[in-house]
Amino acid sequence: xxxxxxxxxxxxxxxxxxxxxxxxxxxxxxxxxxxxxxxxxxxxxxxxxxxxxxxxxxxxxxxxxxxxxxxxxxxxxxxxxxxxxxxxxxxxxxxxxxxxxxxxxxxxxxxxxxxxxxxxxxxxxxxxxxxxxxxxxxxxxxxxxxxxxxxxxxxxxxxxxxxxxxxxxxxxxxxxxxxxxxxxxxxxxxxxxxxxxxxxxxxxxxxxxxxxxxxxxxxxxxxxxxxxxxxxxxxxxxxxxx
Numbered sequence: 001x002x003x004x005x006x007x008x009x010x011x012x013x014x015x016x017x018x019x020x021x022x023x024x025x026x027x028x029x030x031x032x033x034x035x036x037x038x039x040x041x042x043x044x045x046x047x048x049x050x051x052x053x054x055x056x057x058x059x060x061x062x063x064x065x066x067x068x069x070x071x072x073x074x075x076x077x078x079x080x081x082x083x084x085x086x087x088x089x090x091x092x093x094x095x096x097x098x099x100x101x102x103x104x105x106x107x108x109x110x111x112x113x114x115x116x117x118x119x120x121x122x123x124x125x126x127x128x129x130x131x132x133x134x135x136x137x138x139x140x141x142x143x144x145x146x147x148x149x150x151x152x153x154x155x156x157x158x159x160x161x162x163x164x165x166x167x168x169x170x171x172x173x174x175x176x177x178x179x180x181x182x183x184x185x186x187x188x189x190x191x192x193x194x195x196x197x198x199x200x201x202x203x204x205x206x207x208x209x210x211x212x213x214x215x216x217x218x219x220x221x222x223x224x225x226x227x228x229x230x231x232x233x234x235x236x237x238x239x240x241x242x
Contacts, residue, residue: 004029004070004071004112005069005070005071005112005115005116005119006067006068006069006070006116006119006120007068007070008065008066008067008068008123009056009059009060009065009066009068010059010060010063010064010065010066011065012065012123012126012127012128012129013065013127014127014128014129015128015129015130016064016065016127016129016130016131017064017129017130017131017132017133017232017233017236018064018065018066018067018124018127018129018131018132018133019055019058019059019064019065019066019067019132019133019134019135020066020067020068020120020132020133020134020135020193020197021048021051021052021055021066021067021068021069021134021135021136022069022073022077022078022079022134022136022193023047023048023051023069023073023078023079023136023137024047024048024051024052024055024068024069024070025047025052025068025069025070025071025072026041026042026046026047026072027070027071027072028041028071028072028074028075029071029075032075032099033099034074034075034097034098034099034100035097035098035099035100036074036095036096036097036098036099040095041072041074044093044137044138044139044212045074045092045093045095046072046073046074047072047073048135048136048137048138048212049137049139049212049215049216050137050210050212050214050215050216050220050221051135051136051137051210051212051215052068053215053218053221054135054210054215054221054224054225054228055068055133055135055225056068057221057222057225058133058135058225058228058229061222061225062225062226062229064133064229064232065127067119067120067123069116071112071116073089074089074092074097074100075088075108075112076088076108076109076112076113077089078112078113078116078117078193079136079190079192079193080192081192081196082109082113082114084192087105087109087113088100088103088105088108093139093142093143094143095143117193117196117197120193120197121196121197124197124201124203129203130204130236130239130240131164131203131204131205131206131232131235131236131239132194132197132198132203132204132205132206133205133206133208133228133232134193134194134198134205134206134207134208135208135210135228136207136208136209136210137209137210137211137212137215138150138155138184138185138209138210138211138212139211139212140211140212140213150183150184150211151178152178152179152180152183152184152209152211153177153178153179153210153211153214154172154177154178154179154180154208154209154210154211155179155180155181155182155183155184155185155208155209156168156169156172156179156180156181156182156206156207156208156209157182157185157186157187157190157191157194157207157208157209158182158187158191158194158207159187159188159191159194159195159199160199161198161199161204161205163204163239163242164204164205164206164235164239165181165206165207167234167235167238167239168206168208168231168232168235169181171230171231171234171235172227172231175227180209184209185209187207191207194207204236204239206231206232206235208228210224
């Protein structure tokens with residue numbers, strides 16, 4: 001079951017940094033028919049383009065242990081609460097997901113959502129990290145809002161706890177990047193995994209959104225993994241010294 005849901009790379013160190021990537025994969029199980037053009041599985045509606053590559057490099061090259069999903073968010077969105085309308089999306093960025101209309105919600109939650117979060121919770125309890133990185137990517141322009149470009153290169157999301165995010169926003173800004181403060185999405189509305197596994201336990205976190213045109217190649221992913229490692233390390237030091 002774990003191979004269908006997630007993979008874990010590296011060994012966490014107590015008090016160290018770990019990474020989580022809920023939208024790392026565009027895989028759809030063979031027994032689930034979404035009723036969409038297969039080409040859409042290579043777009044941002046199916047997964048966070050480039051995010052998995054960044055997180056894999058964080059784990060393999062920068063000693064930041066990672067928990068990564070192995071399932072497309074079109075099957076079930078692991079970064080939504082169980083009762084959220086979009087946890088099994090009927091549409092995404094203007095595309096109708098026919099196979100999800102009338103889908104057995106309870107079966108999908110039981111098979112995918114709950115085991116994923118149970119495993120993540122146990123992993124984090126054992127790790128006792130000093131800082132959690134939640135890595136996502138966003139499209140530069142939504143098809144459903146084609147007239148609006150998203151200018152941010154990276155965004156930091158948070159709900160109630162912005163303690164780590166404030167440090168990281170400043171540090172990314174010092175790198176000359178255009179940084180979003182709860183942009184392009186607000187963590188007040190979309191922060192499910194960190195609400196559950198970080199804020200609810202008093203664990204500091206950085207929910208990082210990277211514009212996906214900046215992390216499409218291996219070289220770009222490597223550059224961002226190095227940058228995030230630096231910012232995360234300095235953020236953890238700042239939190240410890242506060």
